[in-house]
Amino acid sequence: MDIQQTLSIIKPDAMKSKLSGKIINFIEEKGFSIIAQKKIILVQKQAEAFYSVHNERPFFQELVSFMISGPILVQIIEAKEGVSLYRKIMGSTNPKEAEEGTIRKLYGTDIQCNAVHGSDSLENANIESSFFFNKLEIIS
Numbered sequence: 001m002d003i004q005q006t007l008s009i010i011k012p013d014a015m016k017s018k019l020s021g022k023i024i025n026f027i028e029e030k031g032f033s034i035i036a037q038k039k040i041i042l043v044q045k046q047a048e049a050f051y052s053v054h055n056e057r058p059f060f061q062e063l064v065s066f067m068i069s070g071p072i073l074v075q076i077i078e079a080k081e082g083v084s085l086y087r088k089i090m091g092s093t094n095p096k097e098a099e100e101g102t103i104r105k106l107y108g109t110d111i112q113c114n115a116v117h118g119s120d121s122l123e124n125a126n127i128e129s130s131f132f133f134n135k136l137e138i139i140s
């Protein structure tokens with residue numbers, strides 16, 4: 001059982017609805033420690049770079065516009081098997097299909113405005129964490 005760090009983003013929809021406190025509480029109650037955190041507003045080029053894996057998808061420009069529409073809260077969170085654990089407690093991409101008791105079921109609105117992002121692999125967790133944070137900002 002390895003301790004793993006993963007990247008979480010509380011997205012603009014949840015920030016606008018003042019749900020960040022509830023989501024942070026949920027994450028901590030599931031056993032995660034928050035080891036880095038900052039509130040930022042992405043510009044278009046940054047959002048395009050972060051989601052570049054999706055740049056051929058029909059929803060790409062809409063996703064970028066959504067992600068730059070307001071502040072986001074970016075976090076590195078840590079727990080045992082943290083990458084898969086966070087994906088599990090986030091729930092499916094579409095909140096309507098997400099399992100009961102998951103963040104997206106509780107706080108998401110639709111397939112785009114789904115409250116949170118979480119890295120989908122350990123490799124991507126490392127890449128995404130260094131996209132947002134330098135070593136001095138990570139307190140583990």
Ligand code: ADP
Pocket residue numbers: 054059062063092093111112113114116117118120
């Ligand atoms: P996840 O965030 O669950 O890993 P994806 O990596 O497939 O999901 O997609 C990244 C983000 O793009 C989603 O969280 C969601 O905000 C948005 N998205 C995914 N699919 C769609 C879609 N069909 N229409 C609009 N937005 C979408």
Ligand code: MG
Pocket residue numbers: 120
């Ligand atoms: Mg993804």
